[in-house]
Amino acid sequence: MAQAVALDLDPIEARPQLIAGEQSFNAITEAVALPVEWKPPLGWWIALALSSSLLGLFGISIAYLFWEGTGIWGLNNPIFWAFDITNFVFWVGIGHAGTLISAILFLFRQKWRTSINRAAEAMTIFAVMCALSFPGIHVGRPWLPYYMFPIPNQMGMWPQFRSPLIWDFFAVSIYGTVSLLFWYVGLIPDLATIRDRAKTRVRQLAYGFFALGWRGSNRHWQNYERAYLILAGLATPLVLSVHSVVSFDFATAQLPGWHTTIFPPYFVAGAIFSGFAMVMTLMLICRVVFGLRHIIQPLHLDRMAKIMLLTGTIVGYAYGTEFFIAWYGQNDYELFAFVNRATGPYAWAYWTMVGCNVLSPQVFWFKKARTCIPLLFVISIFINIGMWFERFVIITTSLHRDFLPSSWDYFRPTFWDLSTFVGSFGLFLTMFCLFVRFLPMVAMAEVKAILPIANPHHHAPAKTH
Amino acid sequence: MKPKAATERPKSFGLVAQFDTPAAIFRACEKVRDAGYLRWDAHTPFPVHGLDKAMGLKPSRLPWISLVLALGGAATGLLLQWWTSAVEYPLIISGKPYFSWPAFVPVIFELSVLGGAAGAVFGMLFLNRLPQLYHALFRVDAFAKVTDDKFFISIEAADPRYDEQKTRKLLESAGASLVTVVEA
Numbered sequence: 001m002a003q004a005v006a007l008d009l010d011p012i013e014a015r016p017q018l019i020a021g022e023q024s025f026n027a028i029t030e031a032v033a034l035p036v037e038w039k040p041p042l043g044w045w046i047a048l049a050l051s052s053s054l055l056g057l058f059g060i061s062i063a064y065l066f067w068e069g070t071g072i073w074g075l076n077n078p079i080f081w082a083f084d085i086t087n088f089v090f091w092v093g094i095g096h097a098g099t100l101i102s103a104i105l106f107l108f109r110q111k112w113r114t115s116i117n118r119a120a121e122a123m124t125i126f127a128v129m130c131a132l133s134f135p136g137i138h139v140g141r142p143w144l145p146y147y148m149f150p151i152p153n154q155m156g157m158w159p160q161f162r163s164p165l166i167w168d169f170f171a172v173s174i175y176g177t178v179s180l181l182f183w184y185v186g187l188i189p190d191l192a193t194i195r196d197r198a199k200t201r202v203r204q205l206a207y208g209f210f211a212l213g214w215r216g217s218n219r220h221w222q223n224y225e226r227a228y229l230i231l232a233g234l235a236t237p238l239v240l241s242v243h244s245v246v247s248f249d250f251a252t253a254q255l256p257g258w259h260t261t262i263f264p265p266y267f268v269a270g271a272i273f274s275g276f277a278m279v280m281t282l283m284l285i286c287r288v289v290f291g292l293r294h295i296i297q298p299l300h301l302d303r304m305a306k307i308m309l310l311t312g313t314i315v316g317y318a319y320g321t322e323f324f325i326a327w328y329g330q331n332d333y334e335l336f337a338f339v340n341r342a343t344g345p346y347a348w349a350y351w352t353m354v355g356c357n358v359l360s361p362q363v364f365w366f367k368k369a370r371t372c373i374p375l376l377f378v379i380s381i382f383i384n385i386g387m388w389f390e391r392f393v394i395i396t397t398s399l400h401r402d403f404l405p406s407s408w409d410y411f412r413p414t415f416w417d418l419s420t421f422v423g424s425f426g427l428f429l430t431m432f433c434l435f436v437r438f439l440p441m442v443a444m445a446e447v448k449a450i451l452p453i454a455n456p457h458h459h460a461p462a463k464t465h
Numbered sequence: 466m467k468p469k470a471a472t473e474r475p476k477s478f479g480l481v482a483q484f485d486t487p488a489a490i491f492r493a494c495e496k497v498r499d500a501g502y503l504r505w506d507a508h509t510p511f512p513v514h515g516l517d518k519a520m521g522l523k524p525s526r527l528p529w530i531s532l533v534l535a536l537g538g539a540a541t542g543l544l545l546q547w548w549t550s551a552v553e554y555p556l557i558i559s560g561k562p563y564f565s566w567p568a569f570v571p572v573i574f575e576l577s578v579l580g581g582a583a584g585a586v587f588g589m590l591f592l593n594r595l596p597q598l599y600h601a602l603f604r605v606d607a608f609a610k611v612t613d614d615k616f617f618i619s620i621e622a623a624d625p626r627y628d629e630q631k632t633r634k635l636l637e638s639a640g641a642s643l644v645t646v647v648e649a
Contacts (some may be wrong), residue, residue, distance in 0.1 A: 025614035158549035158554055159549075160556075160558065161569055161572060162559070162565060166572070167575075170572045171571065174576070174578060177579065178579065182582070189612065196609040196610075196611070197613075206473065211597065212597070213596050213600060214612075215508055215602055215603070215611065216611040217506045217593070218494075218506060218509060218512075218513070218522075219506055219522065219593070220581050221512040223525045223588075223593055224529050226527045226589070227589035230581065230582075231582055234585070238575075241571070241575065248571075288552070324580055417585040448511040449513075449514075453487070456487040456488045456490075456491035456514060456519075458488065
């Protein structure tokens with residue numbers, strides 16, 4: 001297989017071809033439009049039923065929280081933040097891979113991104129939706145989040161702009177908005193494709209409305225491509241700022257274990273790491289279920305695995321640096337916080353995190369592992385678990401041993417902690433199920449543009465290499 | 466090529482020609498450009514590399530719109546935080562000055578990104594005159610393939626050099642696989 005891929009060279013760039021199978025524009029359209037136009041298989045209905053059941057659980061958990069208050073969670077004094085903020089940081093982090101793929105890899109002219117960018121961007125938006133629901137509910141007072149908006153109110157007061165929590169509100173909500181704009185701009189030409197293929201009036205009107213009357217005009221493409229480039233250029237510093245600001249929520253606190261200057265780069269690397277793991281999990285399922293193996297090839301999985309190896313190792317380096325600085329700084333509280341993390345009551349969580357995040361991706365040094373699909377799937381799940389535990393370890397272990405030993409305590413999740421967390425997957429997966437059913441999950445126009453035959457100086461048929 | 470009489474109303478929108486490969490439309494665009502047409506366009510399923518040059522298009526003005534809105538976003542962030550923190554309801558926080566601008570940088574940055582992104586998207590739609598849900602070209606059945614795998618050149622009857630016979634000849638000689646009149 002590897003040899004077959006290596007011999008199938010792109011006639012213009014003399015590199016392995018990014019898209020296998022029939023090399024025609026129509027073949028791409030047919031393959032991508034199929035899941036939007038078919039009668040979905042039973043598996044899709046089962047996936048939707050399970051996801052929406054979990055979404056229902058999410059709704060029930062939130063309703064009970066609003067009825068009863070945060071006492072239904074396992075929170076105590078001093079652990080006022082546990083699953084809620086862990087889930088928030090987890091979901092925001094997941095989103096970052098989508099922006100990395102759509103913006104940063106675009107600026108670096110990584111053409112292989114076109115096979116996965118649409119689904120990754122969709123994942124970003126759904127992950128940000130899940131993320132935003134946690135700060136919205138975590139005080140159990142859903143009628144008060146308007147305090148965060150800079151709007152005149154009956155108290156005559158304004159948000160406290162020196163607080164990282166308000167920076168966070170601006171960063172994450174703007175990140176969600178810009179991601180949505182970026183995703184929609186990318187969708188316009190593909191929605192026009194689905195519109196032009198529509199067999200029923202309803203589909204024609206629905207897709208036609210959102211396609212905005214796109215007619216492939218080159219005068220439009222010129223502005224469109226420029227808009228895409230500007231969005232990529234803006235989203236790149238944005239995504240780096242978002243997780244940096246999320247890390248400020250912790251880093252600007254006085255608490256040992258949080259008060260750390262390496263948090264911004266460390267959080268950003270972790271976010272990309274976890275997001276790539278989630279993209280990998282979802283893409284491995286989609287490429288099989290929706291028959292997109294020739295578009296999402298082992299070559300793409302191989303490159304994603306390399307990025308996971310890189311970011312996982314950066315995260316591992318950050319864990320080491322934290323310990324080194326705790327020792328080198330010789331601050332008793334700081335040193336205690338880190339020794340307690342590795343050997344205290346939450347040592348099980350700490351070592352789960354290290355095992356999943358640092359050790360498990362090391363198998364990706366080997367090309368065999370990077371193209372072995374079952375292994376990729378298992379490791380991507382491990383990383384998802386490990387990255388959730390990373391946030392749990394940072395938040396909970398730092399809080400549960402504060403400066404006063406008399407207030408030390410231990411956090412145990414209740415049923416409602418778990419149901420809210422699992423329920424948030426319901427929101428994410430329901431949105432993803434609807435996405436793969438109703439929207440083209442591969443950016444058709446972009447994939448067509450990277451085919452060798454798309455180059456106006458390509459002279460077909462070039463079978464001589 | 467004599468210009469059309471001003472009194473004569475164009476009976477059709479113009480002509481549309483279909484091409485089968487990116488290379489064909491690339492060469493055809495160069496020909497139409499060199500023939501001096503002004504009110505014409507190329508339609509492709511994806512942006513064909515170098516076609517802007519083959520059509521002789523000027524660079525997009527979009528970056529300026531985006532820049533203005535990004536600066537507007539930054540100014541909004543700065544004024545909002547200065548006014549609320551130092552003028553409307555001054556509060557001493559951690560012994561800092563009322564206008565402690567370094568703490569305001571993250572929100573200024575985020576708002577400038579929001580402005581720039583909105584400028585890029587809505588500016589693009591404005592420059593393209595979209596949404597425009599109806600267009601004469603949508604009457605041509607073959608044109609539905611423009612979002613799939615075919616390439617088109619449309620030349621409007623309103624173009625001063627437009628002449629149904631001569632323009633048709635030009636498009637056919639440029640390698641069009643199909644040339645049709647678009648009803649107005």
